[in-house]
Amino acid sequence: xxxxxxxxxxxxxxxxxxxxxxxxxxxxxxxxxxxxxxxxxxxxxxxxxxxxxxxxxxxxxxxxxxxxxxxxxxxxxxxxxxxxxxxxxxxxxxxxxxxxxxxxxxxxxxxxxxxxxxxxxxxxxxxxxxxxxxxxxxxxxxxxxxxxxxxxxxxxxxxxxxxxxxxxxxxxxxxxxxxxxxxxxxxxxxxxxxxxxxxxxxxxxxxxxxxxxxxxxxxxxxxxxxxxxxxxxxxxxxxxxxxxxxxxxxxxxxxxxxxxxxxxxxxx
Amino acid sequence: xxxxxxxxxxxxxxxxxxxxxxxxxxxxxxxxxxxxxxxxxxxxxxxxxxxxxxxxxxxxxxxxxxxxxxxxxxxxxxxxxxxxxxxxxxxxxxxxxxxxxxxxxxxxxxxxxxxxxxxxxxxxxxxxxxxxxxxxxxxxxxxxxxxxxxxxxxxxxxxxxxxxxxxxxxxxxxxxxxxxxxxxxxxxxxxxxxxxxxxxxxxxxxxxxxxxxxxxxxxxxxxxxxxxxxxxxxxxxxxxxxxxxxxxxxxxxxxxxxxxxxxxxxxxxxxxxxxxxxxxxxxxxxxxxxxxxxxxxxxxxxxxxxxxxxxxxxxxxxxxxxxxxxx
Numbered sequence: 333x334x335x336x337x338x339x340x341x342x343x344x345x346x347x348x349x350x351x352x353x354x355x356x357x358x359x360x361x362x363x364x365x366x367x368x369x370x371x372x373x374x375x376x377x378x379x380x381x382x383x384x385x386x387x388x389x390x391x392x393x394x395x396x397x398x399x400x401x402x403x404x405x406x407x408x409x410x411x412x413x414x415x416x417x418x419x420x421x422x423x424x425x426x427x428x429x430x431x432x433x434x435x436x437x438x439x440x441x442x443x444x445x446x447x448x449x450x451x452x453x454x455x456x457x458x459x460x461x462x463x464x465x466x467x468x469x470x471x472x473x474x475x476x477x478x479x480x481x482x483x484x485x486x487x488x489x490x491x492x493x494x495x496x497x498x499x500x501x502x503x504x505x506x507x508x509x510x511x512x513x514x515x516x517x518x519x520x521x522x523x524x525x526x527x528x529x530x531x532x533x534x535x536x537x538x539x540x541x542x543x544x545x546x547x548x549x550x551x552x553x554x555x556x557x558x559x560x561x562x563x564x565x566x567x568x569x570x571x572x573x574x575x576x577x578x579x580x581x582x583x584x585x586x587x588x589x590x591x592x593x594x595x596x597x598x599x600x
Numbered sequence: 601x602x603x604x605x606x607x608x609x610x611x612x613x614x615x616x617x618x619x620x621x622x623x624x625x626x627x628x629x630x631x632x633x634x635x636x637x638x639x640x641x642x643x644x645x646x647x648x649x650x651x652x653x654x655x656x657x658x659x660x661x662x663x664x665x666x667x668x669x670x671x672x673x674x675x676x677x678x679x680x681x682x683x684x685x686x687x688x689x690x691x692x693x694x695x696x697x698x699x700x701x702x703x704x705x706x707x708x709x710x711x712x713x714x715x716x717x718x719x720x721x722x723x724x725x726x727x728x729x730x731x732x733x734x735x736x737x738x739x740x741x742x743x744x745x746x747x748x749x750x751x752x753x754x755x756x757x758x759x760x761x762x763x764x765x766x767x768x769x770x771x772x773x774x775x776x777x778x779x780x781x782x783x784x785x786x787x788x789x790x791x792x793x794x795x796x797x798x799x800x801x802x803x804x805x806x807x808x809x810x811x812x813x814x815x816x817x818x819x820x821x822x823x824x825x826x827x828x829x830x831x832x833x834x835x836x837x838x839x840x841x842x843x844x845x846x847x848x849x850x851x852x853x854x855x856x857x858x859x860x861x862x863x864x865x866x867x868x869x870x871x872x873x874x875x876x877x878x879x880x881x882x883x884x885x886x887x888x889x890x891x892x893x894x895x896x897x898x899x900x901x902x903x904x905x906x907x908x909x910x911x912x913x914x915x916x917x918x919x920x921x922x923x924x925x926x927x
Contacts, residue, residue: 392788418790430785432778434906442771443778444789453799457763463770470771506789577687 342404345370345514345546346391351400353386353570360386362570368514373540373547375557378567379590381445384550385427387567388516392424397538402513408461421447421513423506425520427550429499433492437483440491440502441474442467444509477508482531497524504535507545515539517549521556533559554582566590612746614863615768618856619753620814620889624832625839625851626760627807633846634773636780637695637799638703641710643832645805647717648686649679649812650822655815664730665723672736676813683809684802687715691798710829718824729823733816749818756814757852758805764848774801777846796899810822830885835862842895844902853903855865861891 346368351363361383368374376384388393391402391574393414402410409417448470449455450463478484481501486494491502500520507515517536522528533556539545551557557564558578566573566581568590574581581587624642631637653675660667674726694705717724724730730800737748767773779786781792787793798832816822826832843854865887869880875885895903 394784395786414787415790415792418788424788426784426788430782430788432781432785434781435777436775439774440778443774443786443791446790448775451775451796453767453772453803456767456770456772460766467771494801506785538760 335482344368345504346407346548347403348387348391349401349403350410351387351402352398353390353395354382354398356497360570361397362388363502364567364571365400366565366572366575368546368548370513371544372563373549373561375389375561376548376550376567377552377554377564377581378573381569382590383570384567385518386520386570388424388548388550392422392516418510421511421574422516423510423512424516425500425503425518427506427518429475429492429501429503429520431491431502433490435491437491437494437502438471438478439507440485441477441509442470444506445473446510460582473509474505477505480508481505481535497528500524500532501528501535504532504539504553508539514546515546517547517551519550519552520561521553523550529556530552533535535578536560558582609743609746612743612750614776614860615754616750616818617815617863618859619750619757620811620818621836621839621859622757622855623753623760623814624808624811624836625843625855626757626764626848627811628806628836629804629845629848629851630764630800630807630839631804632840633851634768634776634780635697635797637797637801637804638699639706639801639804640703640833640837641690641706641708641713642808642836643829644706644710644713645683645687645808646812646815646832647710647713647824648683649809650816650826651717651730651812652679652682652723652809653813654733654816654822657732657734658732661725663728664725672734672817675817676810679813680806683812684806687802687805688798690805691801695794695801697799707829707833710833714824714827717827719773719840720747727824729821731821733820733822735817735820751895753814753818754809761848761852768846768848814861835859835888838892840902842892842902844899844904844906846906847902847904850902850904857903858888858891862888883907 338387344367348367349365351361352359364383364387376387378384386395390397393409393412393416396411398403400410401408404420404422409420432443435443449459450477455463455546469558475484475487478487479505483498483501483505486498491499494502504517504520520532520536524532536547537560540547549557549560563575564581565575566587568583573586573590574584624646626800627645628639628642631639653672655664655666656668656670656678657672657675658667659669690706690709694702697705718726735745735749736752737745739745740748775786775791778789779791779796783793815826838853839854839858841854842858843852844850862884865884869876869883872880
């Protein structure tokens, strides 16, 4: 089995406490609480409208919760903006790929590293040598990521010309350009062909095993989730329906009900 | 011979004005071309620059504020500082707005500035404007004073071109293009989008103030008509769109080309019969609009397309098409 096994007791890296988000009269996330352990790959599943992406948006700082708290490594990060959370090690990808379309694939990755001296005007004009040295380091790191992602041949292609699956890989590449402590992947397998999906799965496992990235993955492809995650959190109507190993979750009648009474083809 | 000399002087004047407009267009290119900030209030920053240098460099007068009599260089620096401060203030208020709302907000702010300049007569001499603004090299004999002014403007444009090319092909340009392309992804990549946008807005605003200051010194007179949206905002936008957005060379070429067209249209309409005189001003705008249509039909991305950013790994600058797979 490909599951990642750890001998040490799990450490909660992320904890949601009574997290709630309302949009007008609609409660998208309703007093949702769960924890994520460091070093693990955790799946988040649920029918459409269950509040999965809304939770990601709140954890990543794109949405402010209506109530509740988000603790990251024991520290309250509720309402902290996205760019600051990135510097604390929280990196997210998007359900619909968000590439920098008119930048090349290589430049998409080179944009990511923090504190680049060349991102300020004075160093660009006054100390170009320092900027160029850092730029070489950033480029080497981006090239390594592109080789890992098998996107090397496309490095000088504009990102808007990539296929949907390649854009998904590019999103993972952006996460690799920093040292993330928590990577939130929002439907990484959506629209990706089976061959690329298998490669994507290998990459996630490799990043988890070798670089110890902690992943939380939203996904509708149950086989994909089952092959990656020991633990799965099932959401329905904005709250946690059940939480546990995939085998148990699959047998839970409440989960079958949540997925259209068990008749849906996506049903676990 | 006298006629040739007249044409020569007119050409020098035309190129000087084109160069000043190139400064304004380079400023707009930073905001719109690089960063995607829709500033519809170029005239406001232009006016701040022009009036600041006029107040700082003219001799003492009861008709308006200032009269410090400082040299034009000091006035130009003051103009850039003043327009930067205004840009910072506007940026703090409006930079989070979506492009179309930002356009409306900046348009409104520019009109407010224009009305303030018009009504605060004690400071600006109101609609009568400020005259006898010192011109660099005016002690030289004609035509050398005009040629020297042209060379000064060309030097300013050249220096700005070098500095802006350097930032565009640096991580600064890359992160600005990233913000323009996908704001949410830029935030998710840890970029402080608001701060970076304000920096771009201030830099662009400073160049617009510089353009205003150069104009005031060149024509030695500033009044509100010079800061009309049609000449100080609409024309600058046409120049950038025609030349090519996100391309510094395009901004300069577009400015000189459209200014030449604008001036040629003026010569054309002066030859019209008197009964057409009222309509002449509109005919001029119509001709520029027609030229814009014609050029965009031929060059949809402007004459110079956006150039791919040059990074350490790709030292050659290549132009890209919107979609190289299918086009």
